[in-house]
Amino acid sequence: MHKVVLLRHGQSxxxxxxxxxxxxxxxxxxxGV
Structure with a gap:
């Protein structure tokens, strides 16, 4: 089974x-830190 991981940068x-x-x-x- 494949896993998809979505990440988003912190607030600048x-x-x-x-x-x-x-x-x-x-x-x-x-x-954002």
């Missing part, structure tokens, strides 16, 4: 501000 400071990050490395927010 720009995600919280609804900003587009693109290729920019942005730190995670305290909630």
């Amino acid at each position: 400071t720009w995600n919280k501000e609804n900003r587009f990050t693109g290729w920019t490395d942005v730190d995670l927010s305290p909630q």
Whole structure:
């Protein structure tokens, strides 16, 4: 049997501000850590 695992990155400071990050490395927010 195969297993599929889906992961999502933590919240970044720009995600919280609804900003587009693109290729920019942005730190995670305290909630995203």
